[in-house]
Amino acid sequence: MKIKFLPLLIFICLINNLLAQTKSQDPKHTFAIEGGNFLLDGKPIQIYSGEMHYARIPKPYWRHRLRMMKAMGLNAVATYVFWNYHETAPGVWDFKTGNRDIAEYIKTAQEEGLFVILRPGPYVCAEWEFGGYPWFLQKVPGMVIRGNNPQYLAATKAYFTALYGQLKNLLITNGGPIIMVQGENEFGSYVAQRKDVPLEDHKRYSAAVFQQLKDIGFNVPFFTSDGSWLFEGGALPGALPTANGEDDVTKLKELVNKYNGGKGPYMVAEFYPGWLAHWAEPFPKVSTQAVVKQTQKYLDGGVSFNYYMVHGGTNFGFTSGANYDNKHDIQPDLTSYDYDAPISEAGWATEKYNALRDLLKKPETPAVPAKIPLIAIPDIILTKAVDLEDIKSKITPVNDDNPLTFEALNQGHGYIWYSKKFNQPISGKLELAGLRDYAIVYVNGTKVAELNSYYKKYDCDIDIPFNAVLDIVVENMGRINYGAKIINSTKGIISPVIINGQTISGNWNMYKLPMEVVPNLALAKNTATVGRPAFYEGSFSLTKTGDTFLDMRDWGKGIVFINGINIGRYWSVGPQQTLYLPGCWLKKGKNEIVIFEQNNDTLHKVIKSVEVPVLELLKP
Numbered sequence: 001m002k003i004k005f006l007p008l009l010i011f012i013c014l015i016n017n018l019l020a021q022t023k024s025q026d027p028k029h030t031f032a033i034e035g036g037n038f039l040l041d042g043k044p045i046q047i048y049s050g051e052m053h054y055a056r057i058p059k060p061y062w063r064h065r066l067r068m069m070k071a072m073g074l075n076a077v078a079t080y081v082f083w084n085y086h087e088t089a090p091g092v093w094d095f096k097t098g099n100r101d102i103a104e105y106i107k108t109a110q111e112e113g114l115f116v117i118l119r120p121g122p123y124v125c126a127e128w129e130f131g132g133y134p135w136f137l138q139k140v141p142g143m144v145i146r147g148n149n150p151q152y153l154a155a156t157k158a159y160f161t162a163l164y165g166q167l168k169n170l171l172i173t174n175g176g177p178i179i180m181v182q183g184e185n186e187f188g189s190y191v192a193q194r195k196d197v198p199l200e201d202h203k204r205y206s207a208a209v210f211q212q213l214k215d216i217g218f219n220v221p222f223f224t225s226d227g228s229w230l231f232e233g234g235a236l237p238g239a240l241p242t243a244n245g246e247d248d249v250t251k252l253k254e255l256v257n258k259y260n261g262g263k264g265p266y267m268v269a270e271f272y273p274g275w276l277a278h279w280a281e282p283f284p285k286v287s288t289q290a291v292v293k294q295t296q297k298y299l300d301g302g303v304s305f306n307y308y309m310v311h312g313g314t315n316f317g318f319t320s321g322a323n324y325d326n327k328h329d330i331q332p333d334l335t336s337y338d339y340d341a342p343i344s345e346a347g348w349a350t351e352k353y354n355a356l357r358d359l360l361k362k363p364e365t366p367a368v369p370a371k372i373p374l375i376a377i378p379d380i381i382l383t384k385a386v387d388l389e390d391i392k393s394k395i396t397p398v399n400d401d402n403p404l405t406f407e408a409l410n411q412g413h414g415y416i417w418y419s420k421k422f423n424q425p426i427s428g429k430l431e432l433a434g435l436r437d438y439a440i441v442y443v444n445g446t447k448v449a450e451l452n453s454y455y456k457k458y459d460c461d462i463d464i465p466f467n468a469v470l471d472i473v474v475e476n477m478g479r480i481n482y483g484a485k486i487i488n489s490t491k492g493i494i495s496p497v498i499i500n501g502q503t504i505s506g507n508w509n510m511y512k513l514p515m516e517v518v519p520n521l522a523l524a525k526n527t528a529t530v531g532r533p534a535f536y537e538g539s540f541s542l543t544k545t546g547d548t549f550l551d552m553r554d555w556g557k558g559i560v561f562i563n564g565i566n567i568g569r570y571w572s573v574g575p576q577q578t579l580y581l582p583g584c585w586l587k588k589g590k591n592e593i594v595i596f597e598q599n600n601d602t603l604h605k606v607i608k609s610v611e612v613p614v615l616e617l618l619k620p
Contacts, residue, residue: 031115031172031179033221033240036263038304040179046302047267048360049076049117050310053126054105055085056337057313059098060584061347062105065311066112067369068343072353073360076179077109078117078269078306080124083159084134085319093162099316103166110177116170117269117306119182119225120163122156122209123190127276127333129321130479130489135412138490145487146190147197148205157212164216173219181218182269183210183239188230193484202233210236225269228255235259244270244308247294249301268298270308273352274340278323278331280454283575283616285340288352295359311347312339314580317566318413318515321481322437330437330453332477334576335568336615345580345613346547347372372583375546377609380593384521384537385528385603388473388596389445391519391535392417397509403493404510405436406476414514416492418472420507426499427463434495437477438557440533440598444468447531450599453477462499472497473533475598477569518561518594528603533558536595536604545586549578551608553617556599563591572599577614 029041037044050069057065069077081102088094095101106116123146124132133145143151170176184206191202210222226234228243228251235241241259246252246268256266273291275284298305320333338345342353349357349368357368398409403418430449432439438452441460449460454477464470476491496503521537528534550560552570560567565585570576595607 028175029172031220033265036265038265045075046299047076047115047117047304047306048074049078049304049306050074050342051078051080051270051306051308052311053079053082053309053313054102055082055099055319056315057099057311058582058584059101059104061372061582062108063112064369064372065343065347066109066114067366068347068349068353069310070112070114071366071368072310072342072357073362073365074114074310076115076117076306078119078308079105080126080128080132080185081118081120081163082124082126082128082132082319083122084130084132086162087134087159090134090136091158095162095166103170106167106170106177110170114177115172115179116177117180117182118167118178119185120160120213121185122159123185125186125482127315127321127337128481129319129413131321131481131486135407135479135489136410138407139410146205148201148208153208153212156209157216160212160216160218164218168217171218171220178220180221180223181213183213183222183224183236184234186226186230186234186244187224188226188232188234189482190484191233192230199233206234206236210239223267223269228252231255231259240265240267242267242269244268245272247297249297249303252303253301265304266302267304267306269306271295271298271305273307273342274309274312274338276339277334277336277575277615279334279571279576280573280618280620281331281575282618283340288355291342291352292355292359295356299359307342309337309339309341311343312337312341312345314345314568316568318476318478318569320478320569322478323482324480324485327456328454329456330477330480332437332454333481334615335570335579336576336613338613338615373544373546374611375542375544375548375583376611377540377542377548379606379608380538380540381606382536382538382595382604384524384535385526386521386524386535386537387527387529388417388513388533388535390524390527392511392513395511395513397511399507399509401505401508403497403508405494406491409492409510409512411512411514413476414516415473415475417511417513418474418493419509419511420470420504422464422468422470423466425464425466425468426502428461428500429459430462431459431498432472432493433458433498434493435474436491436494438475440473442471442473442532445471445532464499473598515559515566515596518564518566521594528600530600530603532600533596533598534600536597536607537593538607539590539592541590542586542588545588546583548581548583548609548611549613550581551578551610551614553577553614554602555595555604556597556601558595558597558599561594563587573620574618575616577617578610580613581609
């Protein structure tokens, strides 16, 4: 009898499993743009969103920051996706290591009761290295980024396909929290900046990448975001136009109506409660009163909004990008992406946060999460100081008649040491018009000049004696992330070196220093001298961990590794004078620090920490 009924039992179990799977895949919510409204489960909803980027926050802190957003009264989080953070080499994808697990970030947002607005680019701006593009795209023959050419569109399709593989199950149509996806990003600005390209070609390009997103399977409502005066170039048929930075509610509605069939909904996809900051320039501030007042206007006008940024975080490693203007060929972005946002770089509730929470909170809004613990680390003694020459001497150089760019040397970030021996003396003006971005020049090991693109300082007087060596150590300070010049983002020395009117060619040696991993100084001796780039190493023990800030006010220019993690750049010009050190990257017991100091104008014995960041101290 048991044998007779076994097939029936198996059949019943299979049916039950199938029903359970089907039930688990049923969407928990529906989301649509219809009748001039955002509709959640068929009912109109106003979106109160905040922009916050997974890549700028240590993964162990994601949940804390999302809870901070929820406690501020928000119902959604928006995030860019950084293509170059995931395609780490041509065709090599990483969605897991470090802070790269975007699927986990989005799942965590859903667990904390937040919907997600996805902004995949492919271009994102975001004060991020190269606007999110992988640096090696510049090496592909025939490719023009943000252009309607097959090489570029093949690359964007591969990126969108890889991303969809990670996020398919997180779309609201599949039970996930992603309610909207952006087509391209601020494309109207690029159209205005690139008037050398016909509008029809621009439109063909933006339509092509938008179609890719749809064809690959992103089946949720789409939107575009541009300055309201730039909708002509940026708006896409089938996508809701949203206006970045538009304060005037009446104007917003008029322009959205013009490009959206005479109806809404109305949204400001980037509402700025703070602003971006560059090295060597004042740290911008936006008043709490102004942000609260504008928020109230949107609430009264039925306008949805997304604070850009609600929490900025940090440009760890070499992830910060750069801008430019008429006075500066590069304006590198700070390591800190604090942004004067409502939630500070270290995740603290600010005055702005508390004022907005008072405005937005409802009876069901949760309490503000506790602050991540803070610690002060006793003075860290630096036990080793090693001349960069010692590291360079172990590297096999690339030799060429002329200096090569980072890209030609197949290196994305960090530093390159260019070196040439002179058999005959030469003196006069050294011209380095093709410097990208910062260089220290040495003759026979003695520093003679600092040149850099920020100050447009591209020349110096030089005297090279018989049988001497010219060394030029060049730093990539971050590729352009916004504007027409983004298409010219090669780094290093990109044009001939000229001395006294003569092009210096023949027998250049180039030593690659990508600094992707912390150098091993175990066998190195204390060889550092004043005026030459050096590595400093030390260790410190902790009985408890917590967030802190490294005090870099006595240092020159460089980067810092903690337990092997590059926590970012520092530069004495300010305004940022501290580096945020997340407690989750520290450990009880022994911790290790390595500092690469480029200028090294004094020898250092110690580094200190402070419990409050210094982000507004300029020392130009």
